[in-house]
Amino acid sequence: MRIGEIIVKIAVLTSGGDAPGMNAAVRAVVRKAIYEGFEVAGIYNGYQGLIDGKIEKMELGTVGDIIHRGGTMLRSARxxxxxxxxxxxxxxxxxxxxxxxxxxxxGGDGSFRGAYELTKLGIPCVCVPATIDNDIKGTDFTIGFDTALNTVIDAIDKIRDTATSHERTFIIEVMGRDAGDLALWAGLAGGAETILIPEEKAEIPDIIERLESGAGRGKKHSIIVVAEGVMSANDLATVLEIQANIETRVSVLGHIQRGGSPSGRDRVIASQFGARAVEVLKEGRGGVAIGIQNHKVVDYDLQCVFEGSEQLDVSMYHLSKQLSI
Incomplete structure (x- = not known):
């Protein structure tokens, strides 16, 4: 219902793949909305729950004790x-x-597209980016990326212990769909000798040369981080064995990257994003995305998200190659 042209009842939903920090964002939306005088409802199971009418009123206590929890209390569904x-x-x-x-x-890109369609039907929607892939255009970081990054770094550190002990080459496959941010940041932070990302074409002879060069100067182990959008770790292992007789071990991290308690950074930006989204609705605007640019929370036209693709910082990729010689 409206008082004049003022929206007084809003809802919040999570959609797509879960990401650590989604609960912190839900909490921020609900509590900021109540603080601003809105009535707020939670839509369970994403857009499917919206169609099915799984909608419940949210109170301050509904979102108590969730800021530190991974996943999403509102759940998600395709x-x-x-x-x-x-x-x-x-x-x-x-x-x-x-x-x-x-x-x-x-949510992520697919969730944003759904929101764009609803906005065109007359329901103002504001989108908060939450995906471990960090692939939403217009924001430097998405909710969940930092936590997933630290999960991958922790795995790399542990695998390196074994790689060192057994003098082996390990291939670690990480998520990211068609974006290489997670692989690149984790590979650079974890000291990987080789990083394969969709944004930069990987030449198998170059990978082999780097491995053989390292072995030639006495290096006993290597870590290769490959983004799932390039190829599977198992396929890469097969290619290296066939073409260069290099024996490797494979670790596919999988959905462990999506879980876990969100990092402090993810909790903070989730809180900031959720609160700003409510403010935008209070201003009577829809078709808007929230993001962070140069450490400042911003909002921008949602349509911009679908124009082109997010650009990865290629300088980081070249730096990783320079430091892993």
């Missing part, structure tokens, strides 16, 4: 039905039924 107009109309009917006039959507 929703092919929402991709078609008929599904979005069902969602719109539920929003009207519950008198919800604005939504904060917490």
């Amino acid at each position: 929703c092919p039905e929402f991709r078609v107009p008929e599904g979005r109309e069902k969602a719109l009917d539920q929003l009207k039924k519950h008198q919800i006039e604005g939504i904060v959507v917490i």
Whole structure:
């Protein structure tokens, strides 16, 4: 319902792959909304829950004791039905039924696209970037990236102990879809000898040359970090064995990268993003994304997210090669 043109009831949902810090963002949205005088509802199971009407009123206590928890208390689900107009109309009917006039959507690229469609249907949506892939255009960092990064670094450190003990080459596969941020940052921080990312073409002869050069100067072990968007670690291991008779061991980190208590950084930016999203709705605006640029929280046109792709800092990639000679 409205008082004049002022929105007084909003909702929050999480969608797509879970990311550490989502709960902190939900908490910030709910508490900031109540502080600003809004009534706020939680939509469970993402866009599927919106279509199914899984909508409940949120109170201050509803989001108590969740800032330190990984995953999302609102849960998430894939929703092919929402991709078609008929599904979005069902969602719109539920929003009207519950008198919800604005939504904060917490998630990644697919979640943002859903929010954009709802905004076009007259429901102002503000998007908060939460994905370990760090692949949302317009923001330097997304919620969950820092925690996942530290999870991967911890794994690299542990695997290096074994690599050193057994004088082996280990290939570590990390997530990231088509973005190389997680592999690049973790590889640089973990001292990996070779990092393979989608943004920079990897030549197998170059990888082999680096491994053989290291062995030639007495190096007994190596770490290769490969982003899933390049190739699987198992495929790379097979290629190295066939082409250069280099024996390797493979570790695919998988979904462990998504879990765990969020880092301090992720908790802080999640709190900032969630609060700013509420402020934008209070201003009567929709079709907006929240982000952080040069350490400052910003908001910008949601459509900008879909124009082109996020640019990785290639200088970091070249630095990693210089430092791993």
